[in-house]
Amino acid sequence: MDTYMCQFPGCLKQYKNQCNLKRHEEAFHTENKKFQCVHCSKVLSSKQNLKEHEFIHKNVNPYVCKEIGCGLRFRHGSQHSAHKRIHTAIKNIVNRSNVGKIKLILSEENNSLESIPINMQEISLPPIGKSQPYFLPII
The missing domain is CATH 3.30.160 (Double Stranded RNA Binding Domain)
Incomplete structure (x- = not known):
């Protein structure tokens, strides 16, 4: 696949199409x-x-994640889109692993029961605004 590289000295940006390259050049390298x-x-x-x-x-951060239990808010639509891809990737991994069993644990913070899938481990994903812990299957 062709890539279009910015020709501005010192800029290493690359784009999949000419339109996005033009938008970048107008936004960052012109006085227009x-x-x-x-x-x-x-x-x-x-x-x-x-x-x-x-x-x-x-x-205000008007872009809101509608994923159940998330609700993170973003100022930029592009940040929101990148965040939604995290949820999609996690769903794909969980769906492939057929994980369905849960165990109940007592939360020390609020003295309540929480359910955690048995064959899961917590990982830290790159933060977008703030840390976002998720539980993924142990592979």
Whole structure:
């Protein structure tokens, strides 16, 4: 598959298509920035970048993970999309392993019962905003 590399000196970005390369070059390597923040006067290259930048001033993270038990919030749609891929990967691993057994343990934090799948181990995934522990089957 062809890759399109940014020709700007010192930039190592690569893209799968010409359109994404062009968007990158316009956003990072041209002075053609036309969307100005009314709060801090920062000038951005796209309406979407401005919209997500302004969430800083409004102190909001509007992109919410709808996965049951998660609910993490993100300021950027791209961060939210990357986070959703983590849930998909975990579901694929769990579905392949046919893990269905659980055991109950007493939580020391709130003195309540919690269920944990038996053949599972906790791993730490790269954080997006904050740490996200998950339990995956021991392979």
